[in-house]
Amino acid sequence: MGSVWGNALKVSIFGESHGGGIGVVLDGFSSGLPFDEAFVLHEMARRAPGKNKQSTARKEADIPKILSGIYQGYTTGTPICAIIENTDTRSGDYKDFSAQPRPGHADYTGLVRFGGYNDPRGGGHFSGRLTAPLVFAGALCKLYLKTKGISVGAHIQSIAQIQDTPFDDIEVNVEQLEQLCNQPYPVINPLAEKAMLAAIEEARMDGDSVGGVIECAAVGMPAGLGSPMLDTVEGRLSSLLFSVPAVKGVEFGVGFGFTEFRGSHANDAFTLAEGEKVVTETNHNGGILGGITSGMPLLFRVAIKPTPSISKPQRTLNLSSGEMEELCIHGRHDPCIVTRAAPVIEAAAAIALTDLYLEGHGYARTE
Numbered sequence: 615m616g617s618v619w620g621n622a623l624k625v626s627i628f629g630e631s632h633g634g635g636i637g638v639v640l641d642g643f644s645s646g647l648p649f650d651e652a653f654v655l656h657e658m659a660r661r662a663p664g665k666n667k668q669s670t671a672r673k674e675a676d677i678p679k680i681l682s683g684i685y686q687g688y689t690t691g692t693p694i695c696a697i698i699e700n701t702d703t704r705s706g707d708y709k710d711f712s713a714q715p716r717p718g719h720a721d722y723t724g725l726v727r728f729g730g731y732n733d734p735r736g737g738g739h740f741s742g743r744l745t746a747p748l749v750f751a752g753a754l755c756k757l758y759l760k761t762k763g764i765s766v767g768a769h770i771q772s773i774a775q776i777q778d779t780p781f782d783d784i785e786v787n788v789e790q791l792e793q794l795c796n797q798p799y800p801v802i803n804p805l806a807e808k809a810m811l812a813a814i815e816e817a818r819m820d821g822d823s824v825g826g827v828i829e830c831a832a833v834g835m836p837a838g839l840g841s842p843m844l845d846t847v848e849g850r851l852s853s854l855l856f857s858v859p860a861v862k863g864v865e866f867g868v869g870f871g872f873t874e875f876r877g878s879h880a881n882d883a884f885t886l887a888e889g890e891k892v893v894t895e896t897n898h899n900g901g902i903l904g905g906i907t908s909g910m911p912l913l914f915r916v917a918i919k920p921t922p923s924i925s926k927p928q929r930t931l932n933l934s935s936g937e938m939e940e941l942c943i944h945g946r947h948d949p950c951i952v953t954r955a956a957p958v959i960e961a962a963a964a965i966a967l968t969d970l971y972l973e974g975h976g977y978a979r980t981e
Contacts, residue, residue: 617739619854622972625751625965629697631736631743637697638747640683640754642972645691647758649684657753660795660957661746663948675701678750694754698746713934714941718922722933742859742951745958752961755968762971764834766964767791768956769800771915773810773826774817779803783867783897786831786911800956818949821925825860826952828959829915832967835901837892837909839970846905847912850970854962855916860951861959863917867900882910907970914963918955923947 618626622642629636655677662676676698683694712734715721720740724732732738756766765788771778779802781790794800801807810826817824840847852864872880875898882894882903894910901912923943930941948954 619857620965620969623755623965623969625748627744627747629700629744629747630733630738631741632700632738633733633735635697635699636744636747637678637695638751640694640751643683643689643691643694643754644758644972645689647689647754647761649687649689649754650757653757654678654750654753657749657756657957657961658746661749661954663954676746678747689754696747696750698750700743714930714932714939716922716941716943717928717930718919725933737859740859745858745955745961748858748965749957749961752957752964755964756960758968759832759834759964759971762834762836764832764967764971765791766830766832766960766967767794767800768828768830768960768963769794769802770806770810770952770956771827771829773950773952774813774824776806776809776813778806778810781829781831781911781913783900783911783913786833786913788833791831791833795957795960799953814950814953817920823921823924823947823949824952825918825920826950827915827917828952828956829913830956830959830963832901832912832963835907835909835912835967837907839967839974840902840906842905847902847907847970848905848914851914851963851966854966855914855959858916858955858958858962860919860921860955861916862919864914866902866914868898869900869915872898882908912967916959918952921948921951 617628618624620642624641626639628638658676658678678696678698681695681697683690683692711721712725712730715725719737721734724734724738724740736743759766767790769778769781771780799807799811801810813824840850848866855861855864868875880898882896882899884892885895887893892909894908897910897913899908900914901908901910924947925943928941929938932939
């Protein structure tokens, strides 16, 4: 089962949504990094459920209990293991889905893949609940990347058909990313936030859900990380981004917009900044050329599908009877998971970039 990821830095995610707890093991992390507990808890709180009517009513503190790898306020260089207890589960809401697979969920595919032995409660190991330990790992990786002058941040590019102001792919900076990380709803345009919240509320009142797009940036990236062909920066990032439930698309730079360009418009011309640093005049390629970082801001977007658990009646196949039946899903669900997904996408990016950095520059104690 694919729950371990990475080359120089290996990440293992474990647990189920309604089990005793969920957790993560980070192996290969550098020693000597100061453990900023306040920052880590802030990142966990950004993703945590139950804070407003735009998210599930499930309330979890999401306080990680660290079992190993951190001693006297610093990382030790040995595997870091943390667990997060599940304290607000209502497994009875999920008892019938083994026979009536929910549309848009992994109930059927998980049943087939594991022969019926998987834990289906709350989605089990397929649940978005598993992104909590991913955010913990990402918070540590963000702390590591900051020691290298690299910052990662994201904003909600769109919800439904409502668009936020996009990042400037040349001028996006650390201050902007940090400001977004400290906003309850990470958007650049306050008017977009108001319209997005209205769209989410409309869907919630209709028993439905909406999806959207998250745009993420990493600034301070050095040139030369990654490899061509089979081990590209795009490939490494995408492999981890697609581990996040509900992610159904990833594009880098202008992405599919390249199909509307001519080569003369698409190419990023090289020049010198302040007479010494090689940069490009434009950044259509999102800071990656030939699968290797160019030193420009790294930009990508992910598409998040609407939450599949909705209270509207749906039709599904009863696997026991072979008959089509009406399905009504009860329980507590997000009318839009995009609002909580930004820190998860940032975390996945930070983990992937830390792995690439360690691979490119070798394991070393954090100074």
